[in-house]
Amino acid sequence: xxxxxxxxxxxxxxxxxxxxxxxxxxxxxxxxxxxxxxxxxxxxxxxxxxxxxxxxxxxxxxxxxxxxxxxxxxxxxxxxxxxxxxxxxxxxxxxxxxxxxxxxxxxxxxxxxxxxxxxxxxxxxxxxxxxxxxxxxxxxxxxxxxxxxxxxxxxxxxxxxxxxxxxxxxxxxxxxxxxxxxxxxxxxxxxxxxxxxxxxxxxxxxxxxxxxxxxxxxxxxxxxxxxxxxxxxxxxxxxxxxxxxxxxxxxxxxxxxxxxxxxxxxxxxxxxx
Amino acid sequence: xxxxxxxxxxxxxxxxxxxxxxxxxxxxxxxxxxxxxxxxxxxxxxxxxxxxxxxxxxxxxxxxxxxxxxxxxxxxxxxxxxxxxxxxxxxxxxxxxxxxxxxxxxxxxxxxxxxxxxxxxxxxxxxxxxxxxxxxxxxxxxxxxxxxxxxxxxxxxxxxxxxxxxxxxxxxxxxxxxxxxxxxxxxxxxxxxxxxxxxxxxxxxxxxxxxxxxxxxxxxxxxxxxxxxxxxxxxxxxxxxxxxxxxxxxxxxxxxxxxxxxxxxxxxxxxxx
Ligand SMILES: Nc1ncnc2c1ncn2[C@@H]1O[C@H](COP(=O)(O)OP(=O)(O)OP(=O)(O)O)[C@@H](O)[C@H]1O
Ligand SMILES: [Mg+2]
Numbered sequence: 369x370x371x372x373x374x375x376x377x378x379x380x381x382x383x384x385x386x387x388x389x390x391x392x393x394x395x396x397x398x399x400x401x402x403x404x405x406x407x408x409x410x411x412x413x414x415x416x417x418x419x420x421x422x423x424x425x426x427x428x429x430x431x432x433x434x435x436x437x438x439x440x441x442x443x444x445x446x447x448x449x450x451x452x453x454x455x456x457x458x459x460x461x462x463x464x465x466x467x468x469x470x471x472x473x474x475x476x477x478x479x480x481x482x483x484x485x486x487x488x489x490x491x492x493x494x495x496x497x498x499x500x501x502x503x504x505x506x507x508x509x510x511x512x513x514x515x516x517x518x519x520x521x522x523x524x525x526x527x528x529x530x531x532x533x534x535x536x537x538x539x540x541x542x543x544x545x546x547x548x549x550x551x552x553x554x555x556x557x558x559x560x561x562x563x564x565x566x567x568x569x570x571x572x573x574x575x576x577x578x579x580x581x582x583x584x585x586x587x588x589x590x591x592x593x594x595x596x597x598x599x600x601x602x603x604x605x606x607x608x609x610x611x612x613x614x615x616x617x618x619x620x621x622x623x624x625x626x627x628x629x630x631x632x633x634x635x636x637x638x639x640x641x
Numbered sequence: 642x643x644x645x646x647x648x649x650x651x652x653x654x655x656x657x658x659x660x661x662x663x664x665x666x667x668x669x670x671x672x673x674x675x676x677x678x679x680x681x682x683x684x685x686x687x688x689x690x691x692x693x694x695x696x697x698x699x700x701x702x703x704x705x706x707x708x709x710x711x712x713x714x715x716x717x718x719x720x721x722x723x724x725x726x727x728x729x730x731x732x733x734x735x736x737x738x739x740x741x742x743x744x745x746x747x748x749x750x751x752x753x754x755x756x757x758x759x760x761x762x763x764x765x766x767x768x769x770x771x772x773x774x775x776x777x778x779x780x781x782x783x784x785x786x787x788x789x790x791x792x793x794x795x796x797x798x799x800x801x802x803x804x805x806x807x808x809x810x811x812x813x814x815x816x817x818x819x820x821x822x823x824x825x826x827x828x829x830x831x832x833x834x835x836x837x838x839x840x841x842x843x844x845x846x847x848x849x850x851x852x853x854x855x856x857x858x859x860x861x862x863x864x865x866x867x868x869x870x871x872x873x874x875x876x877x878x879x880x881x882x883x884x885x886x887x888x889x890x891x892x893x894x895x896x897x898x899x900x901x902x903x904x905x906x907x908x909x910x911x912x913x914x
Pocket of ligand 1: 396397398400401402420421422423424425426427428429589
């Protein structure tokens, strides 16, 4: 499969949306302050990484963008919508424009790849089709073309649970792509994968960013992945932004400041293979 | 963290442990007090008269020897009631299986986040389950008259109670990462339940449906004693006439049918696993 046919298959490039956080704080019901007064703007079409230690608030930040975590104060804006304060049908509608992939892939393991991918079309279903759960011909086409894009079309009738980790993450990317999203969120998408597979999945995200012109926000805890694949990097420590700048030029000292400790060997994944 | 730079005093700053022993002590002493109280005849506790068992065992032995001589000539008369019993068991399990799907999904937290409707369904189902099967049968015989219908209704109510409780609790205690992914993509709860949660949890349902069927064959054999049709009514009648040879045939027949159904259901279960 050449890159050209793949690009063709992923037709209809959605328009990218900017993301804006204004003085966002998140305090969980148990009193944990996970984000403290975070303000940042991510331009349409940017690919940005969020780096920080475990517990620094990376997942909370990314989940605030699509409203999976409600903000305690401040506002979150994506494209033309203010996410904070939305609920019900309006929130689902906005989420339909925001794809998301997870560290654990989050597929329904007993269900085939095809039906897992169609989940990305749910937000577009009208009331009646949503009730009956019947996809349209267009839904099927979008889902299959998304699977083609990530090179998983030959596994379309396989149970998701019987795929390898890398394959499952590709299906999860296809599920997000079939939303025809304007933003792609990725919460530690390669943390459960071995190094070569991790690089393959990161390249996939990079390609989506350039070919589909999507805004990509990706959580990483490894410094070399952030340097290699993203242009801009946001460093979080204890819920606060402590670094915001170019990723490639970030020095060891910058990372030590983000981590709040010295660099260790496990902060790196290893070279692209 | 083995912080080499941290002060020794800060190294063992263990957060205060929640105090659980007063609660545990309370539960243990309450259980002990209850056990002692139930054995005190002075306050109406259980009186266990071991002497009565010794006095009556001769009488029992005579009946037992009568039971050991089955009257095989009686067998043809048992076929029709036995078929009625099996019919009640199967139809009851099938109707209960159909009813259990929506009720279970409404009773489990991951598939119904609304606490009001969830608690309501759970309360109703718990009542179904708390009433013993024979009591249901007695009440229903009083309401709709003697015959197979009250037996069938009793089985349905009893089965719904069991299946909904066991499956909804299994769903509650399992992880459902695909739910978060679908929610992040803008899916409604109904779409999630229909296309993901139900197929993903189908093995749990199948297991309990088979279990309900096994229980039904056993229960419906004795439901007839309270007038709810089937082989139990014949058993009661022959017992009334002290026809222990006939009773013996019926009991052996019930035993064989129960064993066959359990074996078949075990084979099915292994295939589905
Ligand atoms: N649902 C929750 N309820 C209460 N506290 C939470 C919840 N989720 C996260 N936290 C807390 O909020 C803080 C930030 O968590 P978050 O998951 O955003 O960190 P993270 O940077 O993604 O960490 P990791 O790299 O381990 O995924 C942590 O202290 C965490 O314990
Ligand atoms: Mg996280």
